[in-house]
Amino acid sequence: MTRHFSAFGVFREGLRGHKGWAPMWRSPAPKLKYDVVIVGGGGHGLATAYYLAKNHGMSRIAVVEKGWLGGGNTGRNTTVIRSNYFYPESTALYDLSVRLYEGLSRDINYNVMFSQRGMMVLSHSEAEMEIAARTVNAMKLNGADAELLDARDVQKKAPILNYRDDARYPIHGAIWQGRGGTGRHDAVAWGYARAADRLGVDIVQNCEVTGFLIEGGTCKGVETTQGAIRAGRVGVATAGHSSVLAQMGGYKLPLHSYALQAFVTEAIKPVMDTVAFSPMTGSYFSQSDKGGLVIGGGLDRIPSYAQRGNTPEQENVLSGIIDMAPALAKVKLLRHWAGIVDVSPDSSPLIGPSGTDGIFVNCGWGTGGFKAIPAGGYLFAHLLANGAHHEISRPFDLNRFGTGALIDEAAGSGIAH
Numbered sequence: 228m229t230r231h232f233s234a235f236g237v238f239r240e241g242l243r244g245h246k247g248w249a250p251m252w253r254s255p256a257p258k259l260k261y262d263v264v265i266v267g268g269g270g271h272g273l274a275t276a277y278y279l280a281k282n283h284g285m286s287r288i289a290v291v292e293k294g295w296l297g298g299g300n301t302g303r304n305t306t307v308i309r310s311n312y313f314y315p316e317s318t319a320l321y322d323l324s325v326r327l328y329e330g331l332s333r334d335i336n337y338n339v340m341f342s343q344r345g346m347m348v349l350s351h352s353e354a355e356m357e358i359a360a361r362t363v364n365a366m367k368l369n370g371a372d373a374e375l376l377d378a379r380d381v382q383k384k385a386p387i388l389n390y391r392d393d394a395r396y397p398i399h400g401a402i403w404q405g406r407g408g409t410g411r412h413d414a415v416a417w418g419y420a421r422a423a424d425r426l427g428v429d430i431v432q433n434c435e436v437t438g439f440l441i442e443g444g445t446c447k448g449v450e451t452t453q454g455a456i457r458a459g460r461v462g463v464a465t466a467g468h469s470s471v472l473a474q475m476g477g478y479k480l481p482l483h484s485y486a487l488q489a490f491v492t493e494a495i496k497p498v499m500d501t502v503a504f505s506p507m508t509g510s511y512f513s514q515s516d517k518g519g520l521v522i523g524g525g526l527d528r529i530p531s532y533a534q535r536g537n538t539p540e541q542e543n544v545l546s547g548i549i550d551m552a553p554a555l556a557k558v559k560l561l562r563h564w565a566g567i568v569d570v571s572p573d574s575s576p577l578i579g580p581s582g583t584d585g586i587f588v589n590c591g592w593g594t595g596g597f598k599a600i601p602a603g604g605y606l607f608a609h610l611l612a613n614g615a616h617h618e619i620s621r622p623f624d625l626n627r628f629g630t631g632a633l634i635d636e637a638a639g640s641g642i643a644h
């Protein structure tokens with residue numbers, strides 16, 4: 228049943244102890260068999276389920292999640308959305324995502340708070356300005372929006388930054404993408420979950436996949452903490468834990484997993500209405516609607532599954548922010564956390580058959596897969612429904628590590644977002 232709450236309705240619910248809220252999705256027990264089982268209830272898994280049902284007319288779909296929806300990286304990221312990559316294959320993928328984000332709130336009837344406040348990648352020297360000009364040209368040739376800003380343009384958009392000539396990293400200009408910005412990460416997970424549930428997808432939380440049912444070399448389903456579930460095809464979208472699943476499924480992925488940290492400060496008055504990223508330090512920040520500064524930076528150096536960050540990297544990230552905007556030095560940090568991200572050798576995602584018949588993977592998004600959730604789900608759904616790639620996901624198949632057709636976006640992926 229759909230229930231709409233006005234502001235008065237919210238107040239009334241408060242008075243009666245919040246007993247009238249209806250769940251946004253069902254919590255069914257898993258059935259014995261589905262056409263497709265998706266492992267991982269993050270943004271990519273949930274979006275895949277939604278597009279499988281919506282675009283491919285499938286109804287016997289389950290998403291199995293070991294914890295709670297969005298409890299992985301989808302609920303832990305710094306919410307930057309952009310498509311300022313270098314290669315045409317990447318722009319095709321990430322710009323599809325930005326376009327899907329542009330219509331997403333309406334499509335799933337859930338406000339994902341996509342705010343196109345723009346994104347700037349700063350240049351700190353004349354040499355970096357030269358590279359920035361090339362990137363802007365490449366982005367335009369590939370069909371994404373891009374502009375080269377000089378220092379004065381940057382100052383107009385972000386007066387809080389440090390424009391002194393004696394700054395450690397003086398600002399010479401920036402690559403600007405006006406259609407980039409931020410979104411609300413929880414809302415993306417919850418919105419896709421609610422929309423998928425309404426199309427009949429079973430979303431099963433607290434259900435960990437512990438193995439795959441392999442018969443005659445082909446995967447026929449998954450073993451879980453809630454029993455075996457048979458499936459025509461299995462899609463794995465488990466981000467930082469993709470290699471753990473690969474070991475269970477008998478396939479190999481060229482991935483390393485690292486902790487990536489983020490920080491949010493106390494709420495302060497509006498000082499920043501765009502996103503600024505400094506490639507020299509890897510630090511970046513934006514300001515949330517609640518007033519907190521949302522800060523991100525580089526990976527912790529050592530591969531790990533510990534879902535917390537280490538102090539040397541905290542110091543790197545925060546000193547980078549103070550270099551960018553010394554006026555923020557006395558703002559207090561409110562919270563800090565980490566997620567486990569899966570990084571591929573060319574910093575591009577892996578979408579395709581896993582190498583074990585019947586298992587398909589969507590992973591390798593590293594530090595930048597929140598922006599890719601709509602496109603990742605859209606393309607993975609196409610692959611799972613048809614057993615064959617959509618043209619946009621084909622270059623991201625694992626076979627590129629055999630053919631050598633790598634999509635090296637180490638610079639475009641911007642270290643950390």
Ligand SMILES: Cc1cc2nc3c(=O)[nH]c(=O)nc-3n(C[C@H](O)[C@H](O)[C@H](O)COP(=O)(O)OP(=O)(O)OC[C@H]3O[C@@H](n4cnc5c(N)ncnc54)[C@H](O)[C@@H]3O)c2cc1C
Binds near residue numbers: 269
């Ligand atoms: C601190 C930080 C900042 C980031 N900032 C940005 C940013 O600004 N912009 C951007 O685009 N990206 C950013 N990212 C990256 C982005 O968050 C991820 O790439 C994206 O969320 C991946 O989504 P996902 O659905 O693939 O994975 P996840 O959201 O991690 O979901 C995977 C799910 O699989 C589940 N799972 C794992 N193992 C099993 C199992 N055995 N059985 C069942 N379920 C299992 C997990 O519990 C998890 O919920 C950031 C990441 C971090 C950590």
